Amino acid sequence: MSTRNETGPEAVQQYLRADEPRGWMLLVNPFRRIEGLRALLLGLLVVADTVLVAVYGGIAYDGVADLHVPPHPLPPSFLALLPVTAWLIAAAVLGLAGWLFSRSRQRVVDYLGMVAVARFPMALLGVLLLPSLLGRYLEPINRLLEQNPPDLLQRLLHPPGLAALALLSLISVILVLWTAALTYFALLEASGMSKGRALVVFLGAALVAEVLSKLALIPLALALGLG
Amino acid sequence: MAEIVSQCPSCGGPLEVQRMGCPACQITLEGSFQLGLLERLSPAERQFVVEFVKASGSLKEMARRLGVSYPTVRSRLDDIISRVERLEEERRHEHPE
Numbered sequence: 001m002s003t004r005n006e007t008g009p010e011a012v013q014q015y016l017r018a019d020e021p022r023g024w025m026l027l028v029n030p031f032r033r034i035e036g037l038r039a040l041l042l043g044l045l046v047v048a049d050t051v052l053v054a055v056y057g058g059i060a061y062d063g064v065a066d067l068h069v070p071p072h073p074l075p076p077s078f079l080a081l082l083p084v085t086a087w088l089i090a091a092a093v094l095g096l097a098g099w100l101f102s103r104s105r106q107r108v109v110d111y112l113g114m115v116a117v118a119r120f121p122m123a124l125l126g127v128l129l130l131p132s133l134l135g136r137y138l139e140p141i142n143r144l145l146e147q148n149p150p151d152l153l154q155r156l157l158h159p160p161g162l163a164a165l166a167l168l169s170l171i172s173v174i175l176v177l178w179t180a181a182l183t184y185f186a187l188l189e190a191s192g193m194s195k196g197r198a199l200v201v202f203l204g205a206a207l208v209a210e211v212l213s214k215l216a217l218i219p220l221a222l223a224l225g226l227g
Numbered sequence: 228m229a230e231i232v233s234q235c236p237s238c239g240g241p242l243e244v245q246r247m248g249c250p251a252c253q254i255t256l257e258g259s260f261q262l263g264l265l266e267r268l269s270p271a272e273r274q275f276v277v278e279f280v281k282a283s284g285s286l287k288e289m290a291r292r293l294g295v296s297y298p299t300v301r302s303r304l305d306d307i308i309s310r311v312e313r314l315e316e317e318r319r320h321e322h323p324e
Binding site: 008009011012013014015016017019020031032033035036104105107110189190192 | 272274275292295297298299300
């Protein structure tokens with residue numbers, strides 16, 4: 001039994017490209033196109049953006065896929081170190097998980113670059129939370145928390161600019177979910193694990209990375225003399 | 228020259244070679260000949276292996292030559308490794324030592 005000869009480099013290209021994500025999937029898995037050094041360079045831009053947003057907007061990137069607008073201003077050096085620490089911890093934990101649970105060939109540069117690129121929605125959220133943009137709707141809430149009036153809960157339930165706050169919450173949830181999806185696909189592509197195994201490993205590694213990034217706040221604060 | 232196929236187009240089962248001929252001296256051999264592991268891969272998978280060898284086993288070089296990304300090449304290589312391991316397992320069951 002034989003068939004027509006359809007082999008050659010072009011056939012291999014077709015065979016390889018059949019496996020690549022297309023269309024809207026590229027929004028959550030761009031890592032077949034953005035990988036290696038390209039991912040690292042783009043990722044460094046994302047991290048640099050989060051550092052700038054943190055310092056100028058007073059935003060604390062104190063977790064893998066979350067950020068906070070502290071009611072009291074924090075030192076710029078502390079705010080600048082938080083996104084870098086969170087990125088490095090996430091890359092290290094996911095890289096370690098990949099090394100432990102995947103038998104595929106892996107590259108450190110993919111973990112560093114892809115995990116940084118996956119933080120793009122967090123960078124975007126930080127920009128939206130700048131006081132000159134949607135962040136101004138958080139100021140009345142922060143003032144309330146600072147004053148701590150007896151009817152705090154009642155007043156928090158009916159804050160000024162409720163519609164804008166609801167919109168901001170919705171955008172935040174979407175961007176956090178987008179970050180989680182991007183980080184999952186960063187692990188999938190950097191490690192070469194199967195989808196099911198990558199999902200289980202991702203859930204565990206994300207939890208560990210989140211806890212470690214919170215624990216890292218203590219030595220960071222001590223090192224900067226914030227006691 | 229046409230490419231050999233390893234799976235039955237009717238039932239999907241593994242095919243075996245039953246007749247071979249030498250075009251030079253016209254000798255014909257008949258019997259039951261097993262296909263090698265690589266022949267049991269699809270033509271695209273076999274060509275992938277050829278390109279991989281030509282790139283000296285470097286996924287990075289192979290990705291550069293074919294204009295695709297490293298994770299794409301690595302993912303297909305992992306697929307082929309799994310397939311070869313499955314075929315080896317099947318062969319062990321078919322012909323236990």
